[in-house]
Amino acid sequence: LVSPMAGASDxxxxxxxxxxxxxxxxxxxxxxxKKMIGRIDWASFAAAAKTLEVSEGxxxxxxxxxxxxxxxxxxIHHALLEVNVVTGNLICTETGRKFPIQLGIPNMLLxxxxx
Amino acid sequence: xxSGRGREGRGAxxxxxxxxxFVNAVGRYSFRQAELRALLEMEGVTDAPMVWxxxxxxxxxxxxxxxxxxxxxxxxxxxxxxxxxxxxxYHPWGRGKTQEECFEGVKAFGAANMEPYCREGSTFKINxxxxxxxxxxxxxxxxxxxxxxxxxxxxxxxxxxxxxxxKAQSADKRASHQFWYCxxxxxxxxxxxxxKGSCTGALRGVWFCREVSTGGREVLADxxxxxxxxxxxxxxxxxxxxxxxxxxxxxxGKLLLDPFCGSASLLVAxxxxxxxxxxxxxxxxxxRGKEKNKQMPSHCRYARTVDEVDITPFDNFRQYGLKExxxxxxxxxxxxxxxxxxxxxAIICDPPYGVRAGARKTGCNKETKPIPEELREGHIPGTIxxxxxxxxxxxxxxxxxxxxxxxxxxxxxxxxxxxxxxxxPQHPCMEMLYNCEEVVTAKWQRRLITMKKTREPQxxxxxxxxxxxxxxxxxxxxxxxxxKYFGKQGADRxxxxxxxxxxxxxxxxxxxxAEGRQGLGWQEGQMExxxxxxxQT
Numbered sequence: 001l002v003s004p005m006a007g008a009s010d011x012x013x014x015x016x017x018x019x020x021x022x023x024x025x026x027x028x029x030x031x032x033x034k035k036m037i038g039r040i041d042w043a044s045f046a047a048a049a050k051t052l053e054v055s056e057g058x059x060x061x062x063x064x065x066x067x068x069x070x071x072x073x074x075x076i077h078h079a080l081l082e083v084n085v086v087t088g089n090l091i092c093t094e095t096g097r098k099f100p101i102q103l104g105i106p107n108m109l110l111x112x113x114x115x
Numbered sequence: 116x117x118s119g120r121g122r123e124g125r126g127a128x129x130x131x132x133x134x135x136x137f138v139n140a141v142g143r144y145s146f147r148q149a150e151l152r153a154l155l156e157m158e159g160v161t162d163a164p165m166v167w168x169x170x171x172x173x174x175x176x177x178x179x180x181x182x183x184x185x186x187x188x189x190x191x192x193x194x195x196x197x198x199x200x201x202x203x204x205y206h207p208w209g210r211g212k213t214q215e216e217c218f219e220g221v222k223a224f225g226a227a228n229m230e231p232y233c234r235e236g237s238t239f240k241i242n243x244x245x246x247x248x249x250x251x252x253x254x255x256x257x258x259x260x261x262x263x264x265x266x267x268x269x270x271x272x273x274x275x276x277x278x279x280x281x282k283a284q285s286a287d288k289r290a291s292h293q294f295w296y297c298x299x300x301x302x303x304x305x306x307x308x309x310x311k312g313s314c315t316g317a318l319r320g321v322w323f324c325r326e327v328s329t330g331g332r333e334v335l336a337d338x339x340x341x342x343x344x345x346x347x348x349x350x351x352x353x354x355x356x357x358x359x360x361x362x363x364x365x366x367x368g369k370l371l372l373d374p375f376c377g378s379a380s381l382l383v384a385x386x387x388x389x390x391x392x393x394x395x396x397x398x399x400x401x402x403r404g405k406e407k408n409k410q411m412p413s414h415c416r417y418a419r420t421v422d423e424v425d426i427t428p429f430d431n432f433r434q435y436g437l438k439e440x441x442x443x444x445x446x447x448x449x450x451x452x453x454x455x456x457x458x459x460x461a462i463i464c465d466p467p468y469g470v471r472a473g474a475r476k477t478g479c480n481k482e483t484k485p486i487p488e489e490l491r492e493g494h495i496p497g498t499i500x501x502x503x504x505x506x507x508x509x510x511x512x513x514x515x516x517x518x519x520x521x522x523x524x525x526x527x528x529x530x531x532x533x534x535x536x537x538x539x540p541q542h543p544c545m546e547m548l549y550n551c552e553e554v555v556t557a558k559w560q561r562r563l564i565t566m567k568k569t570r571e572p573q574x575x576x577x578x579x580x581x582x583x584x585x586x587x588x589x590x591x592x593x594x595x596x597x598x599k600y601f602g603k604q605g606a607d608r609x610x611x612x613x614x615x616x617x618x619x620x621x622x623x624x625x626x627x628x629a630e631g632r633q634g635l636g637w638q639e640g641q642m643e644x645x646x647x648x649x650x651q652t
Contacts, residue, residue: 013454026438032368032391039458039519081441102421103403108446109477109496 013044014099016051018088022104026081033077034067040080049079130163130184133191134210134297134322136202136244137179138332143553146358146563147200148175151183153362153549153565154194160186168299168320179246180299180320182207192328197388199357201330205295210322214261217321221265229266232292232325237270239292248300258296262323266294293326331357334387337435340380344430347378347401351465355527356384359463362549362565363525365390369460370441374448374513377401379428379440381463386437393459394428394443397475397498402428402443448509449476449501456571457519465527466506468596474501503593504580508540511566511578515544518568523548529561530593538591539564540580544572559599 042062049055057075059065066072089098090106097114100107137147148165155163163185167178175181185191188206195204208229209220233239241262243250250258262268273290299320338353340346351359359381365371367389373381376394378401386392396402400417404427407416418424432439446452467474475498507528514524524545530538536550549565580591 024439029368032370035368036370039455041455103424103427104442105399105402106442106444107399108444108452109397110447110450111496112478 013041013047013093015091015093016048016085016088017091018052018085018101020085020087021052022084022086023078023082024084026077028074028077030073033073033080036080037062037065037067037076045080049083052079052083052085054079054083130186131188131191132207133183133185133327134205134207134324135181135183135195136205136297137175137181137200138202138330139179140200142555143551144176145174145551146553148181149549149551149563149565150198150200150358150361151181151194153364154197155185155190157364157366158190158194160190178299180297180322188327195328195330197331197361199330199332199335199354199361202332203295203329204327205297205322205324206327207322207324209265210320212318212320214258214318214321217323218261218265221262221323226267233266233268233270235269237292238273238290239268239270239294240273240275240290241294241296243296245298245300248298250296250298262294262296265323295322295324295326297322297324338383338387343378343380344434345378345405345426345428349401349465349467350378351380353384356381357387358563359465359525359527360384360388360390362563363461363463363523365461365463370458371461371463372459372517373464374446374462374510375464375466376428376443379431379443381465382428382440383431383435383437385461385463386432386440387435389438390460391438392440394440395446395448396443397445397447397477399445402445404428447477448513449478449505451509451513451517453513453517456516458517459522460519461523461525462510462514462518463525464510466503466510468503468506468529468593474503474506476501476505503596504540504591507593508578508580511540511542511545514566515542515568515572515576515578520568520570522568524564524566524568526564527561528564528593529559529596530591531559531596531599532557532592534560534562534592538593540578542572542578543576544568544570545578559596 042065046055046058046060049058054075057072058079059072065076084104085101086104088101090101090108091098135151140147148167151165155161163183165181165183167173167175168180168182169178172178185194191204191206195201207220208224209217209222211217211220241259243255243258270292273288275289297320298318300318332354335353335357338356340350340352343350363371363385365385365388369390370393371382371385371390372393372395373379374395376382376396377398379392379394382392382394394402403421404418404424405416406418406423407425428443429439444452477496477498510524510526514522518524528539534552539547545566546569547564547566549563551563552560553562554560
């Protein structure tokens with residue numbers, strides 16, 4: 001996700017902070033995981049994983065990723081697909097604007113004076 | 116259409132001939148062939164020769180049957196099992212214009228080809244189906260005698276409850292080999308009427324076939340909205356949801372987005388086919404959830420605070436044992452908040468058009484004042500009406516950006532009989548594949564539209580509409596749809612942007628008092644309270 005504000009750059013990632021996190025088990029699907037790894041922005045994912053303290057075993061750069069390493073892949077699966085922020089915020093790194101998360105649902109709406 | 120096929124019913128290119136019986140889709144006949152073609156695409160089959168059985172019926176307007184050549188029985192089975200338009204797919208052993216011709220064909224099919232399905236120890240049943248006519252007991256007996264004459268049946272007859280292409284109540288009681296005697300007798304105006312109950316009437320086609328597979332309609336009973344745990348007024352029926360999932364090529368390993376997900380009814384069907392799903396909606400109440408309070412009417416049960424939430428769209432996935440969505444996000448599709456291009460394999464939706472839910476985007480008609488810092492948290496952003504044409508343009512722009520190349524966009528569009536193809540905005544990266552019309556009433560229809568992303572958008576490429584705002588008096592058939600559907604007063608009542616809820620409620624109460632009726636006053640009051648108290652979450 002990215003900040004929907006006009007003028008916020010398309011590629012500015014959102015930081016994440018959490019007061020409540022849960023882990024929901026999901027069936028491990030190697031093909032889907034590889035496909036998603038190819039589509040996401042690794043740097044933001046790694047940074048978010050670090051903030052949520054699930055980055056152990058996950059490389060900081062995609063180059064260091066070894067798709068054949070099953071343990072590493074399963075840790076990525078856990079961080080990407082199983083860990084869920086229930087309560088917290090997404091933070092725009094450019095403006096500091098916080099987008100609250102409640103019941104796992106991030107609220108990305110801007111107020112009318114921000115449009 | 117005689118018996119020009121090879122002995123085993125094989126075409127020149129090594130394909131097999133199949134007979135498909137479709138549901139009688141009143142008002143939406145074009146969905147059937149379109150869904151079939153979409154499912155064949157999933158099998159990599161794009162040029163299967165297909166012929167509706169009524170002469171000259173290229174679009175399947177009058178026919179129930181279609182003859183089609185497919186590469187294999189496996190393809191036929193996989194396609195049928197997903198389809199909600201197909202009742203059954205059969206391999207004809209004999210066919211013709213008369214019963215005589217049909218059974219001559221069966222004999223010519225050859226005992227060697229029939230043997231695997233007639234073995235001793237197997238169970239079988241012969242079903243009768245007539246499109247437009249009736250096969251009574253006497254006629255059935257004739258058919259059965261001819262069948263036994265032509266086919267070396269050695270197995271045991273099991274009279275299960277199979278009929279009209281629908282499975283018997285209990286699958287394990289169904290005979291292992293199902294045979295079908297099919298007649299196409301539908302009458303046209305001015306044509307000689309087929310004598311009811313007789314096999315010697317004006318038949319258009321006769322087939323005797325072995326069932327390869329029933330269609331995918333059984334699943335609809337399990338997913339019926341009547342048993343759905345979490346519903347809202349915009350939940351899509353099971354049949355329509357599965358149709359969308361088929362057009363979108365939903366399958367295992369894919370990621371689908373519904374940017375107007377509501378109660379996630381479309382995502383549930385996609386998840387049934389094994390997809391990972393994500394949803395977005397601007398209306399927090401619908402995606403956050405409801406409280407289970409039996410005292411209050413259902414539309415008031417949206418939870419006012421996070422603590423009151425008892426049931427959410429996620430519960431629908433749990434109900435059916437399906438993968439839950441990766442995420443549901445509150446967002447405004449006029450200001451897309453997704454970051455990465457080429458993220459989704461498909462985007463499916465039923466955008467709100469002001470009929471059962473108003474379409475809104477963030478914004479304010481009045482001059483905006485800065486919001487005081489102390490009120491920022493929990494402030495509900497103001498929203499304004501989001502016209503259908505804008506919804507469509509934004510949807511195309513979003514799809515062009517966030518779909519993977521060759522990914523699909525599938526959406527419903529309500530419109531009027533004035534619809535013309537120029538009404539739709541176009542995007543250089545989105546190719547129209549299917550545009551199926553469903554006539555709902557004389558006043559309105561809806562279309563199920565499927566588009567494919569053909570390439571990545573270049574800088575600045577946007578959706579373009581042939582009809583521009585400046586063209587006075589010209590509007591797309593779907594513009595102001597709520598007005599056309601409800602009439603001006605009704606539409607105004609639903610258009611929140613025109614006046615505040617409180618003054619509308621007062622007006623409504625006055626209207627009803629004038630009529631001598633009491634309104635649902637306390638309920639409307641409750642709704643208003645909900646909207647105000649929402650800010651306290």
